[in-house]
Amino acid sequence: METVRLGIIGAGLRSGIARYWHNPGGKSVVVGAADVSEARLKAFQEKVNEHAFITTDYHELLARPDIDAVAILSPDYLHEEHAIAALRAGKHVYCEKPLAITVEGCDRIIEESKKAGKHLMVGFNMRYMSMYQTMKEIIDSGVIGDLKAVWVRHFVGYGGYFYYHDWHGTAENTTSLLLQKGSHDLDVIHWITGKYTKKVSAFGSLDYYGGDMPNTLTCPECEIKDTCPEATLNYFTQCAFRKEIDVEDNNMLIMELEDGIKASYLQCHFTPDYSRNYTFIGTKGRLENDDVNDKIYVKTRKSNSWHEFSDITYDMKKEEGSHGGADPKICRDFIELVLYNKQPLTTPFAGRMSVAVGCAATESIRSGGKVVEISQASTASLCE
Template identity: 80%
Template sequence: MKKVRIGVIGAGLRSSLAHYWHKPDGESEIVALADLSEERQAKFQEKLGTALFLTKDYKELLTRDDIDAIAVLSPDFLHEEHVIACLEAGKHVYAEKPLAITVEGCDRILDAWKKSGKHLMVGFNMRYMSMYQTMKGLIDSGAIGDLKAVWVRHFVGFGGYFYYHDWHGNSKNTTSLLLQKASHDLDVIHWLSGKYATKVSAFGSLDYYGGEEPNTLTCPTCDKKDTCPEYVPHTFTECAFREEIDVEDNNMLIMELEGGIKASYLQCHFTPDYSRNYTFIGTKGRIENDDVNNKVYLKTRKQNSWQELSDVVYEMKPENGGHGGADPKIAQDFIELVLYNKEPLTTPFAGRMSVAVGCAATESIRNGGKVVEISQRSTIKQN
């Protein structure tokens, strides 16, 4: 195989990845799209500037000989069905996170992957951001000594816009936003520490969104739109205060990782700003990121060496491409996985484990904060 011919399922926000795969004169090319909306189909094809096979039925992609791989970019609750169907049809698969919305669903995907003999890659693009790769390098180098604690704060300034004006706000579609939104962060905690969570206790609630508005209400038709702080005029317009919303918008997790490392994760969806703040503390010092100013700080403590005499600030260089330059990198990694069997930065098991922690934390939240053990049933444990 000299070129990967890719079919896409879902022309939503993450379909922007297709731009990086569509290189008709290169090693990959988008050849087909399945999406229920003809309008989205037309816009997708127009952006790529190439005639594609278009369909509303994703199963039509599975039988086509001119498709080698499929990018599953559909809503979360469809990932399990779509990924398994693609693998069973003999296609390589790029799966957007979360891998599924239940641990059992992830395990069924991993079983199908092992049987298929095809490649499966999970879309954890934060592993490809230079900021977190810098932090990974510092931790692995021993700059902060033995890692003992992880603190993560996630200020989701666009939480309402991205998660409470559409299907994300209902748990039947997402389980909770600890899968959809936190899956990145939980994976980064696992990846940077080199350890998986073994148990979790969590508290959370729906403190701002949701309410008593009818489920059919949309922002453009609402008589409160001139004064509502959550009014949006386009794209996602379902009322953020409708009755069906039942996923927590304010969450706090404490976790114990393998080796006894303590970790915490805080997520709030009604903050005024958008930022992820990571702190990793070891026996010789700590590192902390500032993603607003694109910096990573290394601070050292007394250790009877020259290293205690200075702190270091790392400034991230600007990169082109979506998500701080991560999207073109992760897209290329998928192509090199399929063409050359080059292992990417992510693994299917890592995708499963972020879901496992999110599900366990959700169970804890909805049962008074009880401690929940993290299942590692799969026999293909990888970092």
């Protein structure tokens, strides 16, 4: 195989990354797409490949012999169904995070990939962002010593626009936004520390979104759209204060990782700003990022060496491409995985473990903050 021929399942917002895969005459080309919306499919053709095969039945896409690999870009609750179907059809699979909305779902996908003998890659594009790669290299260099503690604060500005005007707002579709939005951060904590979470205790609640508005109400038809603080007429249109919303809009997690590393993760969806603030503390110093101003700060402590005389500031360079240049890189890695068996920065097991932490934390939240232990053993192996 010299060129990977891709099919896309899910022609919504995330399908914009397909343009990085469509390189006629290069190593990959997008030849088809499936979505329940004909309008989205038509728009996909206009933006990516006007000659692409399109269908509202993803089974028709998977049945095509001219497709080698499939990118699963559909809503979270459909990832398991679509990924397993694609693997059984003999296709390599790129699956957006989260891999599934349950740990059992992740295990079933991973087991299916092993049976099929096909590659499975999880879309953790934060591993491909230069800021987090730089942070990992600094920590791996040993300049702040042995890691002992991690703090992460995620301010999700526009949380309503992103998550509460559509399907994301119900536990049935997401389990929790700790899987949807938080899976990135939980994975980066695992990746940079090199350790997985063993147990978690968490608190969270639905303090701003949700309410008593009809589930069928949309912003354009609402009587108070001119004064509602969450009204939007040009994006997802379901009311952000509708009755069915049951997913926490703020969460606080405390985690114990392997080797006794302690970590905390805070997420809020009704803050006015958007940023991710990471702090890592080791035995020789502290590293902290500022993603608003594209800087990383390394502060060192007295140690009877040169470390006590200097701190370091890293100025991040701008990169081309969506998600800070990460999307072109992760798309390239998937193609090189399929063509050359070159292992990417992500792994299916890492995808499984971020979901495991999100599910455990959700269980803790909804049971009053109890400590929940996390197993690295798959549910399939436990049943053998």
